[in-house]
Amino acid sequence: QVQLVESGEGLVQAGGSLRLSCAASGRPFSDLVIGWFRQTAGRQREFVAAISWSGNSTYFAHSLKGRFAISRDNNKNMVYLQMNSLRPEDADGYYCAADLAYGGRDEGGYTYWGQGTQVTVSS
Numbered sequence: 166q167v168q169l170v171e172s173g174e175g176l177v178q179a180g181g182s183l184r185l186s187c188a189a190s191g192r193p194f195s196d197l198v199i200g201w202f203r204q205t206a207g208r209q210r211e212f213v214a215a216i217s218w219s220g221n222s223t224y225f226a227h228s229l230k231g232r233f234a235i236s237r238d239n240n241k242n243m244v245y246l247q248m249n250s251l252r253p254e255d256a257d258g259y260y261c262a263a264d265l266a267y268g269g270r271d272e273g274g275y276t277y278w279g280q281g282t283q284v285t286v287s288s
Contacts, residue, residue, distance in 0.1 A: 167191040169261045169279035176285040177251055185246040185282060187261035194242040195219070198267045200275055201235065201246045203257035203284075210260065212270035216244060224267070248284070256286040 173185035189197060200215035214235040215224040223235050234247040248255065261279040268274020 167197065167263055167277040169263055169277055171259065171261045171279045171282035173246075174282040174284065176287065179251060179253055179286055179288050181251055181286075182247070182249045183251060183284060185248070185259055185261075185284070187244040187246075187279060189242050189244070189261075189263060195239050196265060197263045197277075198265070199235075199237065199244040200224075200262040200264075200268060201244075202260045202262055202272055202275075203255075204260065204281075205257050210272040211257075212272075213259070214246060215267060217267065222267075224270070226270070251284075251286045253286045253288045256284055258283055 168190045170188045175183050177183050195218050201213040202210040203213050204210040212226050216235045216237050220237045232250045237244040258281040260281045262275035263277040264275045
């Protein structure tokens, strides 16, 4: 069983930056592809980004590429989502997800999920 814990929750002004972290345990970290999704209550989870086992391949929602970056440190079992030039519409619950292979841009492609962390962007 894989456990994922997000951190980095915060309130930021529009135009600002925030970094979220995802810590994983329960399986060798380098076995896992890690993704980030976001969700507003009552809506389907939206793909944000994902990163391959080694970190050599990254995937982004088309609308976010250029503002968001994803990276991982396999020595620390951590994945980071750097969010820049934040907009009020980026405010959401952000969720870390994992699986043994890239699950694509659909939440059904990921088996393991964290509890989420909240991002608030003030205008």
